[in-house]
Amino acid sequence: MGTNFFGGKRDAWLLVIGMFVAVLVFALFTSDFNLSSFAITLVSGLFQGMLLFLVASGLSLVFGLMDILNFAQGAYFMVGAYLAYDLQHATGVFNITEAVPDPNIRFIIGVLVALFVGAVLGWVLERWLLRPLYDRPLFQLVLTFGVSIIMLEGIRNIWNTTPYSWTDLFAIREAEFTLFGQAFSMYRLFVIGIGILLIIGIALLLRRTRLGIIVRAGVEDPEMVSALGINVRVVFTLVFTLGCAVAAFGGAIAAPFLGATISLGSTFLIQAIAVIVLGGLGSYEGTAVGSIIVGLALAAMQQFSIGVNIPVLATITPMLLLVIVLLVRPQGLFGEAR
Amino acid sequence: MSDNILEVRDIHTFIGQFHILEGVSVSVPSGAITVLLGRNGAGKTTTLRSIMGLNQVTQGDISYMNGSLVGKNAHKIAQLGIGYVPEHRAIFKELSVRENLQIAARKKGDLENNLDFVFELFPDLKRLIELPGGNLSGGQQQMLAIARALVPDNGLLLIDEPSEGLAPIIIQQLIAAIRTLAANKTVLLVEQNFRVASLLADYFVIIDDGHSVASGSMADLHKEHELVQRYLGVA
């Protein structure tokens, strides 16, 4: 991975740099070389990229390690969003506005509860439903899909189908900052910051800790890891739980911007799948880089599609990018050629 | 036979629908090197994998230091002190040599205590320590695979085809290393190459078509020309 930064993966990195340059040039072009609208594109792109990463990172780690494409990942994102919304606002199921009058603290509580619930639900799914199916990968796919339906319906039954938009503001959601003369909500910066911290955090976890070494080894050859005396199944459960928790966490911190809606999960899931395949399945750096590229491209395309008045252009961007990358590099950016 | 550290009794193993082992028995005396001989596809590798818990044994028993291994998960078996060096090495290519060794440590101090011995045995590894495993040559990977099994305090090593695809000069080094490490470990070896096997092993078991068909001391095997020709095809 990082040890030979430009070693075996030189082609991939060259391609990545090329794509970055192309996307940024395109963004400059769509903003008519106006720095303040370029800044909008940049911030919005990074923001969307980080949200994508929050769903994609878990998906990618789980796929790399266990060969499971977790179709329920989007539902975990949604659970996080709904929980955070509910705990923040007086409407909904749990009303803690009187017990905790400070909206900032309520937000923190919401995020933590989302993280915790995501972890618990992730643990249940892996430990009790997926584990009996380890030698039947196709059925694992069906199962995660069934679980995503159950979770979606659960949400529908608890919170009904009306979309919630976030109304209860708190400190960083209100604050603003200025870039090239353009004012932005501080909250975008906050999400970007969280995303960057998470990218670095997971990278450090993978590089520096014993668990990380085991996970990276497990991606290559889980059987050999177990033959070295390590209980790989426990590691599987741990990583799966972590992936679901991060997705729910992502939903929670996305909610102040995106609100909580029924279609949130499927949109992010499909885009996240596009990201991890584009980045190369099983490659963490591919997922990180892919998230940012797709996020930036999305923002630039959004800008562009407003200009030409073809809104479809923006929504198909992640898919289009994926198709192009796979045609150029069938194994994705950082995937291993077979 | 209390001085046999490992006793495999009449095991049967399926891989999918294929009945691979149809009655294999192997006794491994402690402190010695035992070799499994036999031709390609005879079931030697499956025997090692069955001992290690990587293939499910459906019948028969495997006892290690008087406890049964049958039905145990691979990681539990490894924790009992059995080191496994698989066919084709199974080095983690993305991990550095150091990380490949680190991951094998089962408790604090494993790596520190045994690293000197490992470097003494395979001095090459010392200078390659920060390189990704995938960048090593075949011989170096084989050394790393054996070194990895030496990091924890294993009493028994299962080594599958150490000489496969290696140049003679490397094979020489490996033979010397395995002999050195066997001074205080028990080794069960799979070796296709009869010459290498003769140089290493004290005892042999011949496996043919999923059955163990002969066993004894290696010194005696050299007199059994008929046996050698029949099962091993060596003139």
Next chain:
Amino acid sequence: MAQTRPISANAPARSANAQNVSFVASLRENWLYWLILIVLVLFPFIIGWLSGDSPFGTPRGDRMVMRGESVYAQSVLINIFALSVLVMSYNLMFGFTGVISFGHALFFGLGGYLMGIILEFGGMDPNIGLIVALVVVLVVTGILGFIVGIVSLRLRGIYFAIFTLAIAEMGWLFFRGLSITNGEDGLNVASLPEWLDPARNRIMVYYVGLALFVLTFVLIRRLVNSPVGSVFQAIRENEERAQVLGYNTLHYKLFSITVAGMLAGLAGMLLAIMNKEARPEILNVSVTVDALLMTIIGGVGTFTGPVIGASGLHLLDTFLREAVVTIGPITIDIGERWTLILGFIFVLVVLIFPYGMVGTWQRLRMRFKRSK
């Protein structure tokens, strides 16, 4: 995926000189299929007789739409036909050839949309429009299947699956945003020929649907039992070995994908006729996922599995959606929780039937036979 592979679907080969008695033989061998066919042909009349409603429907309301028990039952079956054809076509590619695609919805949806666009904007006589639509759907889905196949079959396994997903998602997003087809609201298909208008002549739509269903079933059965079909299965079992035998496996996979795509297009046409509209949902990935799930639940690589999976789930869907169950003091509105129940059904079937319903049944029967 070895565990989902069925025992060879090939019937034992019969010798050629037995061909004149083969009809009788096939009657004896396939009596259950013939029986089901007869029941399906008579179905509108049986329901009509049982319920007392006319099988052709009774005009009601100011728009004089044909209604009645029999007509309603027919519409349930028409939906099942369309769904079964879709799932059978998916199974041809996935179950018999071993190609996993996540983009099947594209072909299904294009069938509906192309027909709708031709009928609504073509300005042709509806009968001619329908024939033109049929030809265009077959040609476009065929060519598209071929192109998607040729471009993407060099991708392996999951990369191919996700590539097809991306293509299909773009199709969905495109039609969802396309204003001439009313975007998310969908395109109304009002210009159907009178004889095939489900509001007036439901029974004709029923027989057209039945014909498509039977044709697809027979086509797939013959195809799979033909020389080409045995190569499909060889590819599923061991593609490299098939190459080494001297087969250009790319050709066969392309053929399988193309035929599957065309059949899915026809299924989409049928559904659009029945609903008199084409909505973007028919292009959504959930259509593909449904086809995949119904195949797996019914039995991958079996002839009847997809039909059983499709009809079973659709029937459950239809009847449980409005059901209210009262057990003692507890009243459960199943309809409200139907999708939730569906989710549980997926989970349970996966845990209980390791080879799908038909696959598990076949295996049990084989084991029983062998032990006898």
Next chain:
Amino acid sequence: MSDVILQAKNLRKEFGGLVAVSDVSLDIQQGSLHSIIGPNGAGKTTFFNLISGKYRPTSGQVIFQGHDITHMPLHQRIHKGMGRSFQITNIFPNLTVLENVRLAVQAISDKTFNFWRSAAYFDGFIERATYVLSLVGLEKEINLPANLLPHGGKRKLELAMLLAPDPAILLLDEPTAGMASEQVPELIDTINAVRQQENKTIVMIEHNMNVVMGISDRISVMNMGEMLAEGSPSEIAGNSVVQEVYLGQLYDDVDEMAARGGPA
């Protein structure tokens, strides 16, 4: 040398800098049984993969019946009359024995791309398949799913699939690998019978020296990716270089070293 059926010219294959086969040339005479021997890792299987088309050579040429087939894809070589077996048993496990062979017969027929007619067209295929199965002695097992055959039976099935399209040359990769020793003579008889009845050219990799010495017309010896020697069985048995490299020298210094008690 007009009756050379297969010719390898300076074949070379590198895997990421590692030379697996180093400029190997070889002529195979029409109708001969030519064995390739050598220690593990000598590059025999890689060489086979180059001839049969599984790998593309880094450089060099393969000439078959006068045509350059170096870049011909796998499936076309079958139609040109080349058949190849595998070290690992490679069959269609869930299809019947007959289906396995029938597919092999069908592969070279012009009726291959028929997707409607069923029974009628299968007849000719089945006739040939049954004949080939009787040739290898599997006539009783034709309706068994292939994965239920014992190991020796699977190797015979492989041989039958190989013979089915009536190839001009057979490439056998360790045909006796993994067979019970009692079954080996039977397989050798089968190979000999096939060779005489059907007048095939056979190229074979084999470990079992008895087999090799007993039935080969020519033997080539490979070592470390290079072709070391070629000759009749008696020439090879008497060749001192071969003796040294394949059977002796490689390990003589190992013996020596062992005697000294460690590497220098």
